[in-house]
Amino acid sequence: MKQIIRLIGIFSIVFLWSGNVMAFTISDCDVTASGVFPAGEMFDGNASDDVGVQIIDWTHSDATGLLIEIMAANPDGGIDDGIVCRQNGSVSAMFQGAGLATVNGVSGYDFRIDIEDNRPAPDRFVLAASISRTPVRRNEGIANFDPPRMIVVPSEINVVVGGSGSGKIKLHLDDIICRYSGTGATYAFVRCTGLGSAYVPGDRFAISKARLRIQQADRSFDLTSVEVDIGTGEPAPGYPDTYQITIGGPGGFFYTFYSHVIDGDVEIILHP
Numbered sequence: 001m002k003q004i005i006r007l008i009g010i011f012s013i014v015f016l017w018s019g020n021v022m023a024f025t026i027s028d029c030d031v032t033a034s035g036v037f038p039a040g041e042m043f044d045g046n047a048s049d050d051v052g053v054q055i056i057d058w059t060h061s062d063a064t065g066l067l068i069e070i071m072a073a074n075p076d077g078g079i080d081d082g083i084v085c086r087q088n089g090s091v092s093a094m095f096q097g098a099g100l101a102t103v104n105g106v107s108g109y110d111f112r113i114d115i116e117d118n119r120p121a122p123d124r125f126v127l128a129a130s131i132s133r134t135p136v137r138r139n140e141g142i143a144n145f146d147p148p149r150m151i152v153v154p155s156e157i158n159v160v161v162g163g164s165g166s167g168k169i170k171l172h173l174d175d176i177i178c179r180y181s182g183t184g185a186t187y188a189f190v191r192c193t194g195l196g197s198a199y200v201p202g203d204r205f206a207i208s209k210a211r212l213r214i215q216q217a218d219r220s221f222d223l224t225s226v227e228v229d230i231g232t233g234e235p236a237p238g239y240p241d242t243y244q245i246t247i248g249g250p251g252g253f254f255y256t257f258y259s260h261v262i263d264g265d266v267e268i269i270l271h272p
Helices: 002-014
Strands: 024-026 029-036 042-050 053-061 067-073 079-088 090-103 106-117 126-132 137-139 141-152 156-161 168-173 176-182 186-194 204-214 223-229 241-249 253-261 263-270
Touching: 029 079, 029 090, 029 241, 029 253, 042 079, 042 090, 053 090, 067 106, 079 263, 090 241, 090 263, 106 263, 126 141, 126 204, 204 223, 241 263, 253 263
Parallel strands: none
Antiparallel strands: 024 079, 029 042, 029 263, 042 053, 053 067, 067 090, 079 090, 090 106, 106 241, 126 137, 126 223, 141 204, 156 186, 156 223, 168 176, 168 204, 176 186, 241 253
């Protein structure tokens, strides 16, 4: 109990600036978030509160070697007040607990995470394709865009199941054909031909249609499937998502980090 009182006392100072009147508060919600920051900090985590059962799986690290891990599940763990989500234009979530965090493998640290979902995820558009060996059957990834949308020429196409071997893939972007060659785990960019044949990975332009086709794959696999994101990766318009983590613990240890989430995304889903 003393630990919890000390923790709340610290956080009442740290988070005083963020005390807004919210439209409504709900406990049943899911949080999925990740981000990478310029100075080397990064985080990745999931948290859910479903009818009073809370689960948290969260990591945070920085360039100095600091590693914070939080894994807890009620009723086995003690997550104070569950996960509190609020809706007021943006959607925010807060969760905290005493003694549930580890810092560089040492347990017994208190934590609080405040996170805000202000806008949709960065632009993504995933094409998927597959090829089976016996009998040979291809499923192509096909998309049409009206109006045309901006895309980015990818540097590689990832293998999800199976293997690429020394096989080939064609990515059709309107009248442009970009070719990729197998490296085993991926298909790497070779060249683009057709109108705008000088295009290289990272180039952006608008298209009306796209088609992804596996020409050949590693024949030792009965099935090979691939995925590629041709979205621009640009953040959606609006105020950025935000993320804050604060840790307190033995020996007066105190760590806090706050930033807008530019390279990454926060998604909070409410279950009213």
